[in-house]
Amino acid sequence: MNPARRTTPAAATAIVLATAGGLLTAVTTPASAATSCASPVYKRQFFANTTFSGKPKKTDCDSKIDQNWGTKAPASGLPSNHFGVRWTVTRDFGSGGPFSFPAESRDGIRVYLDGVRKVDLWKDVSTTVKKTVNVTIPSGKHTLRIDFVNWTGAANVKFSYTPRTSSTVDKVKPHTPTGTTATYDTATGKAKVTWSKNKEMDLAGYRVYRRLKGSTYPAKPLATTTSTSYTDTPPPTGQTYYYEVRAADKAGNESTGTADQAVTTVDRTAPPVPTGMSTVSEPKGLRVGWSAVQGAVSYRVYRAASADGVYTRVGSTEQVSYVDASAAEGTTYHYRVTALDAAGNESARSVAVSGKRRDLTPPSAVTGVTVTPTEYGFEVHWDANPAADLASYVVRRGELLGDEEEQMCSLYPGYYVSARTTSYAYTTLPDGEESCFIVDAVDDAGNSSFQWTREAQIVTATELDMTPSVATPEGSPVRLTATSGEAGVELSWSPVADATGYQVYGWNPHAKAYEKLAATTGSSYGDTGAARGTTHFYWVTAQYADGTESAPDADWVVLAP
Structure with a gap:
């Protein structure tokens, strides 16, 4: 119950209730000033009649309508019977939607929305009467007026308006938040998004979304909050991120998103660590290779004498490999590589890879090659190669291409044979085909005589034809x-x-x-x-x-x- 309080002539003030952070505080205004009540506080007027005619006997502010005066006068200077009280408030209902108007009164009560009567319990009664009316309020600002009269006897009145938040009833989306801004602090790497408070009474909160430029917003929000700001730490990649805010009500309805708010972050993110490390010996030095790193503009190459030794930078490159011309032949080195982006961020070092600059002199060509057709394919023989660092032989068979005037031996991959042998039983289906053969020599450094010189002794031979003369019928169920x-x-x-x-x-x-x-x-x-x-x-x-x-x-x- 909010009874009107008596004010003394000496004070000559009227009580005005104003909202501050959701709490009601009392302030005084000169008696000569018109009473003004900050929405959503009601302006309350007391009349010494039931027709609301003439000048109100008293005007003040009321935070809610819930009074029980009993048989007493509602305020000083008013009768205990045949009086009227009127409450009015104009407020912004945001997107509007379905509302409930519960009313209780003894005696009469009428409720108007923008001048249109929505509740009408206008009778002289001896007991409290109740009624609840469901109303759909359009979006924007609207005025509520509640008229109460007491003809005789006890007087009490209660009224409120509350949104209906059931998802089966409320299908109205909140308004899109306004006043959205986003700022970025380069020192802390934090982005702050702010917006104005929505007017909806059934607002549940706000959903903040973030996307990388060129992508779409995800289905799941970055954060939910009941505040009107959110501070985020976007990835410090030097890229542009966009934020939008959506309002959500208690029925689960979500507004459309605000206009994109962009921030460009400071790039403090180092590129990924290079992978795919490799080394290969070349005529000009030892080449260190790696896979390209996304976002890298250059690479640094570090070298050490052992895998866990001290690594010293030996060079830089914009390519995905580097030739260490200072590497001595026959010496094993260990390398690690880092990637640098355009902002100068350097990645961690790669795993170590080792390599040795080897000799590049291949063995001499294999001689004395003979190929004899057999019932299992071919028997291949050759002379022992004199190379001191010989590691293996490679027996390669090929297919003859071309015509009678000029033919070429197109070689298949070969079979590696121990350096201690000079023969090989080459198994294949002997069906009368002509084939060509070479025998290649490879040293312990991997140098291939044939691959370096592209020269070898080519021997041709025709297979025995062991194919059965009886053809196999078709249509067998057996496999x-x-x-x-x-x-x-x-x-x-x-x-x-x-x-x-x-x-x-x-x-x-x-x-x-x-x-x-x-x-x-x-x-x-x-x-x-x-x-x-x-x-x-x-x-x-x-x-x-x-x-x-x-x-x-x-x-x-x-x-x-």
């Missing part, structure tokens, strides 16, 4: 695989539906026919009697209950000597 094993040849196949067993056949080149080797109900067979140093051809058929066999599936395998 046969033949592999070489320690005990001979291992055959395996996929099971066939409805098959009661399988027949295994081997090619006899002398009889020029596939001869039966075994019958089995399993899906594998080991030919332990298969001779080494030749090529073996096999068939497998599926056998059915009626004694018939499916078409065979074929495969072959070479057994080296």
Whole structure:
């Protein structure tokens, strides 16, 4: 209850309630001044009649309408019956929306919104009457007027207006916050975003979003706050970030975002550490390489005599490699690299990589190469290479391209052979094709005679044709695989539906026919009697209950000597 208080003539003042941080404080104004109440405080007027006619007997400010005068007069100089009290307030409702107007009165109460009556309980009653009206208030400023009269008897009145915050009722978004600004402190690296307070009564708070220039705002806000400012520490990358603020109400409705507020940060972020470290010896020195680092404009190269030694800078470059021309041949060095960006930020050092500047003299070309066709492919022989630092031989086979007048040997990748041997059993399906061969020599520094000189003794040879003269029919349900094993040849196949067993056949080149080797109900067979140093051809058929066999599936395998 907020009864009017008596003021003395000597004081000659009226009580005015003003808001300060949400609390009500009392201030005095000269009696001659018109009473002014700061919104959302009501202006209250007392009348000595029920028609609100004439000049009010008293005017003051009231923070809420909740009075119970009983049978007493509401203020000095007013009667206890047949009086009226009027409250008015004009306030900004922001985006507006659904509101509830609960009213209680003894005797009469009427509530007006912008002059339109919304509540009407206008009767002389002996008990308190109650009514709640749901109203949709448009956005912006609106005026509420509440008229109360007491005809006879006890007097009490209560009224409030509150937003309806159920998400099923309130579908009105808050207004977009205004007055948004963003500032950036280069000393602290902090960005402060500020905005004006929204007017909505059901405001839950604000959501602050941040995005990098060129990207979109994420679905999740950077922060939520009930304040009208937020301080952020954006990544110190020298890039531009944008902020926007959205208001959210208690029903979960979110406003549109404010205009972008940009800040450009100070670049204090070092580039990533270089990776992909490598070294390679070259004629002019030892080349240190690494993968390109995003944002780097240059690199620094550091060298030490051991992995955990003291590293000294030996050079800088804008490229992704650096040739250390001062590296001595035959000496192992350790390197670490850093990346620098345009702001001069230097990354941490990379992991260490070691390298040795090696000799670049390849062995002499291999001579005395002979290639003999065999039943398992070819037997290759050569003369021992005299290089003292010889590490291995590489036997490479190739395909002859061109016509009879000019042919070229297109080489396949080779097979490395120990430096202690001068022969190699080259296994391949002997089907009568002509091939070319070279034997390359490689030293312990990795120098290849052929790769350095592009010259080698080329020997051509034609394979024996071991292909069975009996063609394999098509349409077999069997899927046969033949592999070489320690005990001979291992055959395996996929099971066939409805098959009661399988027949295994081997090619006899002398009889020029596939001869039966075994019958089995399993899906594998080991030919332990298969001779080494030749090529073996096999068939497998599926056998059915009626004694018939499916078409065979074929495969072959070479057994080296």
